Amino acid sequence: MSLPERTFTILVAALGGEGGGMLADWLMHAARACGYPAQATSIPGVAQRTGATTYYLEIFAAQRELLGGREPVMSLAPSPGNVDVMVASELIEAGRAMQNGYVTPERTVLIASTHRIYATVEKMQMADGRFASERVLEAARQLAQRSVLFDMRQLAQDSGTVINAVLLGAMAGSGALPLPREACEAAIRSSGTGAEASLRGFAAGYDIAAGARQAPEAAPQALPLETADILALGEARLRDYQGTAYAALFRERVATLGQADAELIGEVGRQLALWMSYEDIIRVADLKTRASRFERVRREVGAKDDEPVVVIDYLKPGVEEVASLLPPALGRRLRAWAERRGKLDAWNVGLHVKTSGVSGYLLVRSLAWLKPWRPHSLRYAEEQALIERWLAAVRTAAPRSTALALEIAQCATLLKGYGETHRRGRSNFLAILDALVDKPASADAAAQAAAIRKARAAALADPEQKALEKTLGRPVTWLRAENTR
């Protein structure tokens, strides 16, 4: 038998706590059982604290007895262009391997799970900061010699095990490993606790990679809604929110756009439906006390049928919430008084309400019963006035340029959150409306649209509003909690 010309190299990219070390141990065990010289290294360090880390293995697929006492020299670190199997326990980590040149068409079989675990920098953004998975998948198709890509986390959960077992199964099933299935399974068996579950996960991964079984279906990508669907959804939501008259108001408002572009009408309808169903105490109380909500919580926390679930809500209403419910004149006076004293957020009452209990439910539900009062409240008056102002701006812009009108419409995205977050969003929205919609620097619609888009992105760039202030060239004022002045 002729000896291999080089060692077989495996690079595993994983996140701390996913059992990457165990995976490396299994491979080492299997290689040793085959009588092959093998080596594994890792750089755990503090990466075990949830960060990205790698394990690197080399296997010389020849029995040691045939080597005549010679030892293959194995590297402790991977080299680009020199990886036979690239394993990634998460999609962006597969991308990182490609970014670093560890996946090359001449040589590399890529085995990666397609699920995402978002990095802090992706999830902390004020809008959607997620990296597009499709770009990584496309790169995998172009850069790997062959790839096995499916949601291995899901498969692991379905098999009642951890992802490392599925990864090993997929490696073995892909046919790329120089180790037989039995050796891998024996290695898992020797690791003791949890071996049965791991073997299940291994088998499932093996079958999918070997083509003997279908990978679990990925959730279908939601298609963009048609304008008519948006309007129907919006109308239904507002009927639920405040009754048929309110839903009719929604239709009327959309109708004022006349024969505008369908995409524009869709976007205005979407924003308008969300805005008109603004999240005040009444709405939150209503949503939190629906039977469907308790069912969803049970599902989310994975409660079994016979297990009671106690739900405790964290509510902290304060002056602002009270004022928003009062008649406009009274509410304004209360709020102005609190603002003057810098106490807008000072007297919030932190409540831990056991909504699943009798009295807690009653307390929250009773707030929901205030729904008929809503149209008489300060918040209602203010929201409707601002909606009209925004809508008028869109209407005015539409004949000039659909693109411009669309940009103005999308500014309503900035209105979200509660309390201080909401105040900040509202001030950003108003600042853009004042500076770029009412008094644009340029009469050119395209330039104006571009300026609005830029400002909107800036408003979502940081919560301190530094980017927006820089873009607008002026301070954005709003009411903070205590250090307003």
Added chain:
Amino acid sequence: MERSFKEEVAKLTLGDGEVFHGEGILAVTKALLQSGVSYVGGYQGAPVSHMMDVLNDARDIMDDLGVHIETNASEAGAAAMLGASINYPLRGAVTFKSTVGTNVASDALSNLASAGVKGGALIVLGEDYGEGASIIQERSHAFAMKSQIWLLDPRPNLPKIVEMVEHGFALSEASSSPVMLELRIRACHVQGSFTAKKNRAARYSTRNLLQDPDFDFGRISLPPSTYAQEKHKIEVRWPAAVQYIREHQLNEVFPGEREDIGILCQGGMYNATIRALQQLELADVFGASRIPIYCMNVTYPLVPEEIVQFCAGKRAVLVIEEGQPAYLEDAILATLRRHDVNGVKVHGKDLLPMAGEYTGEVVVTGVAKFVDAGVALAAIVAAKKKAAELFGTLLPTRPPGFCVGCPERPVFAAMKLVEKDVGKYHVSADIGCHTFSTLPPFNIGHTVLGYGLGLASNSAVNTMFGKRTVTIMGDGGFWHNGLTSGVANAVFNKGDGILVIMKNGYSSATGTQELPSSPQHSEHKAADMSIERALGGLGVDWMRTVNTYHVGEMKETLKEAMATGKQGLKVIIADGECQLERQRRVRPETANKLAAGKRVVRVKYGVDEDTCTGDHSCIRLSGCPTLTVKDNPDPLRRDPVATVIEGCVGCGLCGENAHAAVLCPSFYRAEVIQNPTLWDRAMRSLRSAWIAA
């Protein structure tokens, strides 16, 4: 402790001819026992923590051999412990991470090296350099050169590493000098095999005690002894070391057919060098290279005769030396010139980068330039370029961060909230898990000056601001150094700062080792040493202990410390047990209770997806791995909503933040009652009936 070493402990007793399979740093541990050590110490730190951990788990075996094991208070303490080898024929070893540990140890190391040793003294350095490192990037080589401590840098495979440990002791004794064994991160964690020898009991040990104290003023670091010691180092010990290295062929020459060129590499870079040559088709799988290689398993002192012999007659050589400054390359150049070997062109940092880790890619690129084979790299370049094009931007990075449910995270949430109220303030950070506060989403901490030095680093800057500044220190840092250089110094100098001590109970970043103030101790450690009593004893009289998960209370306490008229050091003890350790304890307990059919309440937090508006301010105040985002289930909304995924340990920070920051009403706490009692079931029926009504 984070990892149990029961299996590894058994490996420490392997006898002659048995095969050891395992990790590099554990092979070193076995090699120490094969070398007949009398004592071993160290301070935990990646990548050498496992050495101390396994020894602590192997106390019975150590007792049988009469080996004294000590987890030293710091690297300085560890190095000082080697003082036992100055007067007595005791072999001893200590370990710590380098260069930070070596920095701390260098006072004792200088004195040790000057006095010289009778018994072999070995310092095992975990060279924390390159990918996976958690510290400043420097090299240990300078310490060797300034103190004449010999530096071993073995080829990174287990038989060679073990052999060099054994030689290290002999070299130390032959030259009366301490010896450092440098192991890079990947070498510490490399899994391989070697054929073991049986453990050797030391001549003197805790089972065979010394009888006569030996006094020798010549070994004291006072003049005139110090003058004599310096001369002795140069005139006697150095030549003795060089002689030992030559006689035992510690450095290796691997011949090759290309007589006109050659490569000189650090032992630790040998495998990377061979891999590069293999990629360029200049070496076979067994390392037989067409280019001759001089592999320096000892990088200090150098053996000039060997270098001259290797280089003489060659057209050019390449020095593969990781790190900077280029001590080896410079020394090789000087050696050749000194020996009138002038025809050979010495390459090194001209073809390889001066700074940074010598990864596979770096070495193959450098070697390719040396042999003029750059074209072989085109495929790599193309693959990387293609990936960059397809991604369009760099992928999001994923640095390490606070664990799920970490008790330190809420402190930084509170500090963010304080910032909102009083404006930004200066924060002196320290070393530990809490250094992750400097990363997103918190970005808290302006400086890091060293382990336990947070408060010391705050002492001047604190006087330069109109408002008080804050220092963070972990309990690990507190006992390592912070108690004296921080707290005692601040009290003594009437400092007016605020110190937050993260009391999580363990040296968590390095693998949750015990500390003097750990909540429970193994039997070989003193019980009940308390941070609070230590602070009281030093005269700290403004002291508050706050449960870290109480964000609101922490915020108010910080504000009080900032506002109080009381002068002097103000200490807030942020009390919350390391969640890794807590879960390690709680999980089996819970599993047992569940199995026994007992009532267990499982707590998980969640976000109501229909009230979450997708602003993610909750994430900016947390960064918990289980608080993440998902596609918005509302077809009218686009931005992803926050969600709490599996793995949540129910620490409660989400809810506390929502309250303390008045964020949002979307968070809920769910208590799942497992094995419910009759009463639980009755209550559930009642509530369901009510809610359905």
